[in-house]
Amino acid sequence: MACQEGQLEIARLLLEAGADVNQAKQNGATPLFAACHFGHLEVAKLLSSYGASRAATPLGTPEEAANSRGHADLAAWLVASRGWTPLAHLETLTAARATSLLRSGASLHEGEPTPLRRAAGGEGEAAALVRRAAAPWSPASHSLFPAAARARAALLVLSLYEIHERYHLDSAGSTNGIAALYFGHCVLGFAIARETQ
Structure with a gap:
C-alpha cells in the first residue's frame, strides 16, 4: 500500500525494518509493479535499490505497467537501470x-x-x-571493506606491530624500522583485497 500510494519514507522505513521487497498482493501485484502502475518513480528507485524483482507478475511486468499508464519517465528509467545492482x-x-x-x-x-x-x-x-x-585498503577506507578483508587487515597490522616490537625496529636511526614503516604505509594496502576471487 505504501508503494501504491507513493509513500516513499514509509516504504523506506519498512524496507529498512526488513520488509520483503517482493511480497505480492493476492492479485500478484508486487510493490514494484504497484509503484510503476501508479507512476511513483522515486518509490520504484528505492525498491530497485533493495533488489526488487522486475519479473512478470500475473498482471504483467513493472515496465509494461509504467508504459501502459503513460509514465514515460518511469518507463525510461526502468530501461536505463536494467543492469544495475543495488x-x-x-x-x-x-x-x-x-x-x-x-x-x-x-x-x-x-x-x-x-x-x-x-x-x-x-x-x-x-x-x-x-x-x-x-581505493587500496587504508585506515580511512577500512570500514568500507567486507568483514573478511577487515579481519585480514587487522591480522596483518597486528603481525607488523608484533614484528616491530619483537625486533625493536623503532630504535632511532634503524633502517629496519624505516623499512617496516614503508611496508605498513605503502604495501599493506595492496595486500588486502576488497573482493576475493
Whole structure:
C-alpha cells in the first residue's frame, strides 16, 4: 500500500525494518509493479535499490505497467537501470545503506554500468563512498571493506606491530624500522583485497 500510494519514507522505513521487497498482493501485484502502475518513480528507485524483482507478475511486468499508464519517465528509467545492482542506485542510497552494502561485500565491478563507473562522475555521499571503497585498503577506507578483508587487515597490522616490537625496529636511526614503516604505509594496502576471487 505504501508503494501504491507513493509513500516513499514509509516504504523506506519498512524496507529498512526488513520488509520483503517482493511480497505480492493476492492479485500478484508486487510493490514494484504497484509503484510503476501508479507512476511513483522515486518509490520504484528505492525498491530497485533493495533488489526488487522486475519479473512478470500475473498482471504483467513493472515496465509494461509504467508504459501502459503513460509514465514515460518511469518507463525510461526502468530501461536505463536494467543492469544495475543495488549498489549502483547511488542517487537513492543513503550513506548508511551504501556503507552497509559495501561492508556486506557488494561488488564495485558487477552490473552494467558498474557501481564504480556510475560513481566516477557522481555527486553525493554514496558515490563518494564507492570511490573511497575502490581505493587500496587504508585506515580511512577500512570500514568500507567486507568483514573478511577487515579481519585480514587487522591480522596483518597486528603481525607488523608484533614484528616491530619483537625486533625493536623503532630504535632511532634503524633502517629496519624505516623499512617496516614503508611496508605498513605503502604495501599493506595492496595486500588486502576488497573482493576475493
